[in-house]
Amino acid sequence: MTLSFDGPILVPVATPEDGERTAAALAPYLTDSSRAIVVNVIEKAGGAPDKAGVEQREEYAEEIFDRARGPLEATDATIETEVLYGTDVVERIFAEAEDREVDAVVFAARKGNRLAELLTGDVARRMVKEAAIPVVALPHDES
Numbered sequence: 001m002t003l004s005f006d007g008p009i010l011v012p013v014a015t016p017e018d019g020e021r022t023a024a025a026l027a028p029y030l031t032d033s034s035r036a037i038v039v040n041v042i043e044k045a046g047g048a049p050d051k052a053g054v055e056q057r058e059e060y061a062e063e064i065f066d067r068a069r070g071p072l073e074a075t076d077a078t079i080e081t082e083v084l085y086g087t088d089v090v091e092r093i094f095a096e097a098e099d100r101e102v103d104a105v106v107f108a109a110r111k112g113n114r115l116a117e118l119l120t121g122d123v124a125r126r127m128v129k130e131a132a133i134p135v136v137a138l139p140h141d142e143s
Helices: 016-029 054-072 089-100 114-120 123-129
Strands: 008-012 035-043 078-086 104-108 135-138
Touching (some): 008 089, 016 054, 078 089, 089 104
C-alpha cells in the first residue's frame, strides 16, 4: 500500500531543522491535490512572563517556515504556513486541525532522550495519545 495525502493535513514543526526534516520526509507523500498547512505553535505562558518576545518568536517561526518550504517546493501540493498561539501546544494543534477540518495531523518524531521527553511533556507522545483525528508519524532517515 502506498501512502499519500490527497487532502488537507496539518504539519506542526518546532525548529528550523525539524521543519526541513519533516518537509523532506513528507514531500514524497504529497500529491497535486494535497494541502499541507505547516504550523508553528508559539507557546504562551498563560499569565507568566513569556520565554522570549512575541516578535522574536514570530521571526523564528518564519525561519522555520523558510527551511520547510525548501523540500516542499518540488511538489505540486498547496503549501500554507501559519503561526499559532496557545498555552498548550498539543491542544492548540488539535484545535487548529478541527477548525481547518484536516484529514490528519502529520509530523516527524524528533529524536530525544527520555529525560528531555519528561521535561518537555513529550509533545509527540501526547499528540498520539490525545488524538481526536488521525495522527501520522512519518518515518525518519537514520543517516
